[in-house]
Amino acid sequence: MGKQSTASIPFQKRWPLMIQLLFSLSTAIVFFIRDSLVSSCASSRHYDADADADNQIRVADQVANPLSFMKSKLILLVSHELSLSGGPLLLMELAFLLRGIGAEVVRVTLQKPTELDEAQGECFGRITIEAMAFQLPVLGTAAGGTMEIVVNGMIGSLHPAGKEGVTPLSENIVKFTTHVEQKLTMEKKGYKRVKEMFLEPHMSHRIASVLKEFLRKSNSNT
Template sequence: MAKPSGAWIAMQKRRWPLLILLLISLSTALVLITRFASDSCNPSTVSSNSGGSRLAGETALGDARRSPSPLEFMKSKLVLLVSHELSLSGGPLLLMELAFLLRGVGSEVVWITNQKPTEPDDVIYSLEHKMLDHGVQVLSAKGQTAVDIALKADLVVLNTAVAGKWLDAVLKDNVPSVLPKILWWIHEMRGHYFKVEYVKHLPYVAGAMIDSHTTAEYWKTRTQERLGIKMPKTYVVHLGNSNELMEVAENNVAKRVLRQHVRESFGVRNEDLLFAIINSVSRGKGQDLFLRAFYESLQLIQEKKLQVPSMHAMIVGSDLNAQTKFETELRNFVAEKKIQDRVHFVNKTLQVAPYLASIDVLVQNSQARGECFGRITIEAMAFQLPVLGTAAGGTTEIVVHGSTGWLHPAGKEGVTPLAKNIIKLATQKETRLTMGKKGYERVKEQFLEHHMAQRIALVLEEVLQNARRQKQS
């Protein structure tokens, strides 16, 4: 089956944000009209949960957004954010989100990217201009201006372990003056990040912020055993979904139209089952093992003559312009097993909502120690999708096994369990729906933007207080 061209994908990426905005505007207008009519006829129905739980949920979310931000104390504070790169990967995007939250309460925010390609890059250009549009200053990583900002800043956030190289390379003799006001936000789980040149200053910063308890424990143990250094005070901060994503996730009209749009573009019918993995394509994310499990599930269904809807798999996170050796392996496997009509590759994108709206199950198949947290997992749960995840890393702190999804082992030993879980969800529609609803409830309880803002606010407040005390002493 022919796949959409890179130009087609690019066109759709430009169209989807507009489509989403149009749908949200239309749906919101309809809700307001309906609510006004309901209020006029029966004012008591406004606070009633019977027959209006959807509207009640929207109202509660709206109230949360209108309430004062817990980050208000950051107003007028100068914050320097240092990222090792600017890309569509999790770390930089999370730091950008923090930048926008801080700008929203009146902080002065400056962004530095430590590693940038020598050639012009469309992604970097786009992301930098998105920050500029939000009032975030974007500066060169090197030079006296960067040093001056670091010395003057109330808070410096280093994003990822690799960003630690920036300290000695740029600040040089000024490093000791800046360390007491550094919050180090760490997202890595892989062992090759544990190098002295990256993290030698880690024990002396104001604090470390890590996205999961599993990752925090791993860093504490690994730094002490391998490098002989102690972690600073470490804060575990679970992430939350953005308000913008929740607006789409809770808009049934938008979801329905996006589902139809995406599925039609790939020749997937509404009644077909679509399993997806949404991560940058790399061996550590486990797309190869997911495809093996998907193929094995098709074989088992055929052998056992099970009655299930037609099943498809989607890999979101490819690079259609520069296919890696690993992605070539994936495509070769699909061709070898003759499942080209069932497997669909999608270019990497910031716009994940259309794909979450179009699928039935998310597979979070990160390998080895798993994800530090895995933002896409809570995003999928917001769309009321069950999650099939590896029993590793922060995924175990998000997915409740047997309730919001099922966990399977990482590595090759997880292929057959994942295949069996795929079959269980394919044959048990009620289980899919129940798990999806429970996942959504869990998101509403713990993983919204205001939850994350509250958790980060507690950390920033303490770090700033400690920095002031050290400055006075």
């Protein structure tokens, strides 16, 4: 009887160790399974995100370029001065768009006339668009393309061209510095107007409509 009780003592001491070992092993298995599931879900989400991105790219590729009807055409662009402002820069941007759809574009630069250029506005103010895109306040002259870009009192403030606009311009500057909330509201509306009207797809559609009308009239006259 004494020998049996002595032999059973080490066996009884092993039970807590065995239970602790089994508990540790089961915990490790649970963590391993959980990590596997998490990595699997992450991989699945990553795959879904890549698939969505690929689908968006395919959809974008399937959208027809509004200028695609000019593909393989020979286009001559003529400017009257060599500079990086005004009309020549607009022609460079137009050439970039047309070459992007496969048109053959040839540029010719003529010597600028000697007479003075007394224009007080420009056809399209890219600096105005850039200011609106960066949510900056816009102060412009009420002349040229600026009037088509800026909604006076809503997007920015316009003043008359020439000497008549000096006093209104100074008043508009003071207004912007003192009425901060109104200025911030104009900046947000200007940024929204750029996104809705003056991105590259919008301009491509406008250019395409002008070119189509020009081709239609030229074909009707022949």
